[in-house]
Amino acid sequence: MTKVKYIPTNCRFCGYQCGLIAQVEQDRAVAVEPDPTRYPGEERVMRGCRRWRQAVEVMDHPQRVNYPLKRVGERGSGKWQRISWEQALDEIAAKLNDLKVQYGPETLATSIGAPHTSYWPLHRFMALFGSPNNMGIGQICWNPGILINTLTFGWPIDMELVPNHTACVLLWGVNPAESDNSLLWHTICEFSREGNPLIVVDPRRTRTAERATLWLPVRPGTDAYLALGILHVIIAEGWYDKTFVKTRCHGFDYLVEHVQSYEPSLVESITGVEADKIIEAARIFSQSTPASLLSGRGIDQLGKNSVPTHRALAILRAITGNIDMPGASHLNEMPDFIPEIDLELSEQFFITYCEKQLGKDRLVLQSYQGYERMRKLTAQHAKRLPMRYLTSAHPNLVWQAMITGKPYPIRSLIVMASNPLLTQADTHLVYKALQSLDLLVVLELFQTPTSMLADYVLPSAGILERPLMETKAGTANLAYGGQQAVHPYYERRPDFDFWKGLGMRLGQEEYWPWESFRESLEACLSPAGITWEEFCETGVYDQPNRYIKHEEVNPLTGKPVGFATSSGKVELYSEFLAELGCDPLPNPQPLIEISKEYPLQLISGARFQPYYASSFRQLNTLRAVHPEPWAEMSAVTAKKLGLEEGYPIWVETERGKARFKVKIAQMRDEVISVEYGWWYPEIPGAEPILGGLWISNANILTDGDFDSSDSLIGTWTYNGLPCRVRKV
Ligand SMILES: Nc1nc2c(c(=O)[nH]1)N[C@H]1C(S)=C(S)[C@@H](COP(=O)(O)OP(=O)(O)OC[C@H]3O[C@@H](n4cnc5c(=O)[nH]c(N)nc54)[C@H](O)[C@@H]3O)O[C@H]1N2
Ligand SMILES: Nc1nc2c(c(=O)[nH]1)N[C@H]1C(S)=C(S)[C@@H](COP(=O)(O)OP(=O)(O)OC[C@H]3O[C@@H](n4cnc5c(=O)[nH]c(N)nc54)[C@H](O)[C@@H]3O)O[C@H]1N2
Ligand code: SF4
Ligand SMILES: [Mo]
Numbered sequence: 001m002t003k004v005k006y007i008p009t010n011c012r013f014c015g016y017q018c019g020l021i022a023q024v025e026q027d028r029a030v031a032v033e034p035d036p037t038r039y040p041g042e043e044r045v046m047r048g049c050r051r052w053r054q055a056v057e058v059m060d061h062p063q064r065v066n067y068p069l070k071r072v073g074e075r076g077s078g079k080w081q082r083i084s085w086e087q088a089l090d091e092i093a094a095k096l097n098d099l100k101v102q103y104g105p106e107t108l109a110t111s112i113g114a115p116h117t118s119y120w121p122l123h124r125f126m127a128l129f130g131s132p133n134n135m136g137i138g139q140i141c142w143n144p145g146i147l148i149n150t151l152t153f154g155w156p157i158d159m160e161l162v163p164n165h166t167a168c169v170l171l172w173g174v175n176p177a178e179s180d181n182s183l184l185w186h187t188i189c190e191f192s193r194e195g196n197p198l199i200v201v202d203p204r205r206t207r208t209a210e211r212a213t214l215w216l217p218v219r220p221g222t223d224a225y226l227a228l229g230i231l232h233v234i235i236a237e238g239w240y241d242k243t244f245v246k247t248r249c250h251g252f253d254y255l256v257e258h259v260q261s262y263e264p265s266l267v268e269s270i271t272g273v274e275a276d277k278i279i280e281a282a283r284i285f286s287q288s289t290p291a292s293l294l295s296g297r298g299i300d301q302l303g304k305n306s307v308p309t310h311r312a313l314a315i316l317r318a319i320t321g322n323i324d325m326p327g328a329s330h331l332n333e334m335p336d337f338i339p340e341i342d343l344e345l346s347e348q349f350f351i352t353y354c355e356k357q358l359g360k361d362r363l364v365l366q367s368y369q370g371y372e373r374m375r376k377l378t379a380q381h382a383k384r385l386p387m388r389y390l391t392s393a394h395p396n397l398v399w400q401a402m403i404t405g406k407p408y409p410i411r412s413l414i415v416m417a418s419n420p421l422l423t424q425a426d427t428h429l430v431y432k433a434l435q436s437l438d439l440l441v442v443l444e445l446f447q448t449p450t451s452m453l454a455d456y457v458l459p460s461a462g463i464l465e466r467p468l469m470e471t472k473a474g475t476a477n478l479a480y481g482g483q484q485a486v487h488p489y490y491e492r493r494p495d496f497d498f499w500k501g502l503g504m505r506l507g508q509e510e511y512w513p514w515e516s517f518r519e520s521l522e523a524c525l526s527p528a529g530i531t532w533e534e535f536c537e538t539g540v541y542d543q544p545n546r547y548i549k550h551e552e553v554n555p556l557t558g559k560p561v562g563f564a565t566s567s568g569k570v571e572l573y574s575e576f577l578a579e580l581g582c583d584p585l586p587n588p589q590p591l592i593e594i595s596k597e598y599p600l601q602l603i604s605g606a607r608f609q610p611y612y613a614s615s616f617r618q619l620n621t622l623r624a625v626h627p628e629p630w631a632e633m634s635a636v637t638a639k640k641l642g643l644e645e646g647y648p649i650w651v652e653t654e655r656g657k658a659r660f661k662v663k664i665a666q667m668r669d670e671v672i673s674v675e676y677g678w679w680y681p682e683i684p685g686a687e688p689i690l691g692g693l694w695i696s697n698a699n700i701l702t703d704g705d706f707d708s709s710d711s712l713i714g715t716w717t718y719n720g721l722p723c724r725v726r727k728v
């Protein structure tokens with residue numbers, strides 16, 4: 001009789017890593033069930049999620065990559081030869097060595113995406129190899145909030161929603177109903193069911209906005225005006241927290257003067273949000289204590305307007321006294337375990353590569369100099385941000401360097417857990433860049449349009465096959481994860497093994513002391529005083545939050561510690577930015593104007609279930625739920641364009657065109673919202689089709705141009721792009 005084991009493990013189809021129990025027979029997973037005893041400890045999360053049920057199907061899916069593959073024939077021809085891991089690693093290491101000798105270490109770039117896997121082994125390898133050219137999506141995901149909150153409050157903050165305590169929730173450019181089937185979303189649902197004030201700022205009446213007591217359908221890209229309008233009302237009415245402003249905020253007088261002109265009527269004319277709704281939002285948010293604010297990609301992807309919007313929202317939190325208050329927000333702490341920055345080794349080695357960072361002379365924050373400046377602030381409270389995400393290369397400059405060889409040649413790329421042909425801006429540019437390379441290596445679970453162009457595709461161990469430990473990149477004292485349920489199937493390996501294997505071949509032996517990924521995680525946890533087994537039991541390491549830390553007394557000075565900023569206070573007026581010659585107060589930047597030719601505004605990538613970016617289109621069960629890509633528009637807009645629900649259309653921008661089906665939705669008029677990440681794994685995977693890459697891919701329509709992106713962080717624009725629509 002075969003022995004059946006039930007192993008506590010985790011889902012890995014999104015960042016939450018919910019607890020699962022895997023039923024395992026002879027080292028094969030045969031079934032999975034939610035494990036509500038482990039993180040996140042909530043049955044509702046998994047009940048509402050379709051993905052985890054596919055865990056067993058994914059293990060043996062016919063399109064999984066199971067063995068190391070080497071390209072034979074032309075790039076993209078779809079002809080592969082199976083080779084051993086040893087051969088793959090030897091050949092890749094040798095080629096990288098040759099390229100390094102010829103062009104310098106900066107000739108190697110890497111590409112990462114959303115947090116699908118542990119990225120620190122890649123960062124560690126790159127630090128030791130000597131290249132600054134890791135690119136990700138930080139400029140339009142995560143970094144704007146992290147950097148702006150740090151320079152305003154001295155460290156990143158998390159929003160908090162505490163049942164029966166939080167009095168108001170404001171969701172700004174975020175749609176957890178589709179993007180975040182987490183405990184937070186279920187708590188928001190309950191909060192709104194109980195009749196509490198929920199304000200949602202979004203051009204679309206999303207499933208999140210449907211629950212709102214007040215929906216502000218802002219014109220895409222004009223959020224900074226709206227936030228300044230709300231600040232204007234709060235200040236004019238005297239609705240701010242006078243004690244907190246007086247004792248803990250810097251530059252209130254400048255702010256008062258700055259927001260004076262943002263009268264609700266003016267703001268209405270720019271944002272399209274009615275003046276009385278602006279006043280109502282200001283009143284509710286400021287008069288409810290504690291009030292909680294969460295923002296999302298809606299404002300992280302506004303090009304030059306992302307920074308002023310984040311700054312205005314940080315100020316809104318501050319003058320209403322919602323900083324480091326239970327039920328409003330928590331100013332995070334450094335981890336007890338080894339923080340990401342030390343795993344990366346980036347501090348130790350950055351001198352060897354920071355000079356080569358592309359675009360460093362323009363980027364005030366998202367650069368090594370920027371990092372150094374921020375570190376001077378956070379060091380006051382003995383904190384260090386992770387370096388590699390916050391200094392990652394601007395993708396547009398990397399693609400250009402591949403194609404033109406300027407300012408120096410980038411001849412090789414290793415792609416891990418990302419699919420840049422679908423998820424980076426300007427697919428034509430990315431395609432041209434990938435085609436130009438001497439070496440393209442892709443670490444993947446599945447064949448994707450990106451991997452189809454590779455020289456080597458290496459099989460990664462995914463869900464159920466590898467240990468997990470995620471942290472908020474070392475910006476908080478929280479880690480979660482657990483053990484693998486089975487050994488990797490076929491010849492798949494954890495991504496860590498690839499980086500270690502390559503490092504061992506390239507002179508990095510002393511920096512890879514751990515036998516396995518699991519051993520490295522164990523070492524990482526040890527300063528926190530917990531073993532790997534203890535960690536796996538609950539699936540989480542965290543500590544009770546401390547609040548109002550700015551009032552704690554420093555025993556050396558006898559004074560409150562305040563905030564780790566230039567002034568020691570919350571910087572409404574940013575001395576830090578002023579010193580760098582940047583706007584110390586939030587100033588909205590000119591919008592990308594629509595024209596006669598492109599009269600509509602495009603949102604290129606709002607989230608939707610059951611997919612995650614370009615992932616999961618190959619899973620039939622999920623595909624049946626959502627078989628085709630939609631372009632949403634209001635009934636008024638559709639009528640004006642002569643369209644009806646279900647019509648196939650081309651959405652066009654200056655960059656190109658992509659095909660979608662019309663879906664009538666409640667949203668602002670004159671706005672089109674297309675789904676992103678669409679390709680067709682069922683279509684043959686060779687050139688020129690590349691899995692249907694060129695049909696409905698939203699990033700054919702976008703542009704990540706460096707010079708027109710924001711000069712602090714390098715944020716480009718995904719929301720509010722001029723576009724037009726044509727019937728197919
Ligand atoms: N137009 C537009 N573009 C956008 C956005 C937008 O809103 N609009 N959003 C941007 C944002 S915020 C993000 S985060 C990015 C997301 O961009 P990506 O992270 O590139 O998106 P995914 O499609 O999730 O690609 C992940 C790939 O990793 C593979 N994978 C999963 N787990 C593992 C693993 O453990 N190891 C390895 N080696 N591979 C694994 C999956 O099979 C999948 O092919 O897209 C960005 N692009
Ligand atoms: N199902 C699913 N879940 C995901 C992902 C996925 O691809 N699919 N991706 C994951 C990743 S990588 C991320 S970063 C998160 C993102 O999570 P969210 O931030 O929730 O993601 P989005 O849906 O892109 O954006 C939120 C909202 O911003 C609105 N918006 C667009 N333009 C504007 C604007 O100009 N102003 C304002 N105020 N709002 C605007 C959109 O209509 C959208 O409803 O989700 C994660 N979860
Ligand atoms: S929310 Fe769903 S997809 Fe994400 S980890 Fe949990 S079960 Fe998996
Ligand atoms: Mo993201």
